[in-house]
Amino acid sequence: MSTSSHSYPMSSGDDQHSYIYNSSYQKACIDGNEEKTRRYILEKFDLLNLNSDLNTLNIADFGCSIGPNTFHAVQYIIDGVKSTHENRLVPLEFQVFFNDQPNNDFNTLFRTQPASSKGEYFSFGVPGSFHGRVLPRNSIHIGHTSYATHWLSEIPEHVCDKKSPAWNNYYIHCNNLIEDVTKAYKVQFTKDMRVFLEARAEEIVPEGLMIILGQCLPDGVPHSETWQGVVVDMIGDCLMDMAKLGVTTVEAIELFSIPVYFPQFSELEREIEQYRSFTLEMMEIISHPLEDIPLSNEFMTSMFRAIFYTIIKEHFGQGVVDELFDRLAKKLTKYPIDFKKCKKHVNYFMLLKRK
Secondary structure, three states: OOOOOOOOOOOOOOOOOOHHHOOHHHHHHHHHOHHHHHHHHHHHOOHHHHOOOOOEEEEEEEOOOOOOHHHHHHHHHHHHHHHHOOOOOOOOEEEEEEEEOOOOOHHHHHHOOOHHHOOOOEEEEEEOOOOOOOOOOOOEEEEEEEOOOOEOOOOOOOOOOOOOOOOOOOOOOOOOOOHHHHHHHHHHHHHHHHHHHHHHHHHEEEEEEEEEEEEEEOOOOOHHHEHHHHHHHHHHHHHHHHHHOOOOOHHHHHOOOOOEOOOEHHHHHHHHHHOOOEEEEEEEEEOOOOOOOOOOHHHHHHHHHHHHHHHHHHHHOHHHHHHHHHHHHHHHHHOOOOOOOOEOOEEEEEEEEEO
16 A cells, blocks of 8 residues: 555654754755745735734744744744834734644644744644645635645655556656656646645635745756755665665555655746736745755754654654664765755745735
8 A cells, every 4th residue: 555645744752853853954944034034024915905903913834844943934924024014003913823734743843832932922733734725714814834835645646556657666756757757746746736725815815925935946957866856866775775685675665655746946936827816926046045065964864864754654664764764874975965966956935915
């Protein structure tokens, strides 16, 4: 049975392997766009036009995981709104809805919420896939998501079927090396992005904003040529090595494919522009603070373990995880990533306004 219809949140808890301590790469991009977030809220968010009598402003972070990144993003939005409307006679109160899959570690999320935020806003957990409605109609004034929309609702059809032209062979992700596999992933991504935008269009009030940060591929660049793609292919190689030793099986690898798809920049832009309930206020390529810094093997190993821990554990079993990432660390040492030769992912900042 393939891993096609489940949710796989980031590594939970607050130990050394948790996403909390292994998400600084994503955090660097969120922090690096703090001023951009505030500026666009100032330029594009007109609270008086929304509702001159509004006293409570609702913010949602879709795909929040367990922090700390979600708390930083939310605070930047609140600071931006406050600076825009600091002369209001009645101060605004804020409600923040933290959304992720039902098996996300919401206990750790709220346990690690910064003490300084307790007086800033009221917090709510919203379990449910953002590939669908999770909040009432016309209830959210500003939505946000970062590094999440490349996750698909399910593994594309046929990529784990050996009899299909779209079989992903022994690759464990879409690295763009098999055309039919890429097509299958693209079809699923297009469907999921449409559902994501349709849901947000119902939840966000007219004139409300949706902020999306994420990664995609430069036009014409396959994922296999990026350092991230190289690392995931290495993880697949490690699994095959373990199958040869009987730690796992080739059959288990054949049925495994990670539900992640990185579209090319123009492909993503076209998909967004086709959806008529939002206006695309801006979409621009942004620099990542760490994009020119070679990352250590330990950093990469820990980051990918935190991201893929749950999906690997659920498919291959708990006993595989430690050995797999020990092997990855050794393989990275033996075959170090040449960051100068690898192509770079594109990081983007997108602002949508509900019509």
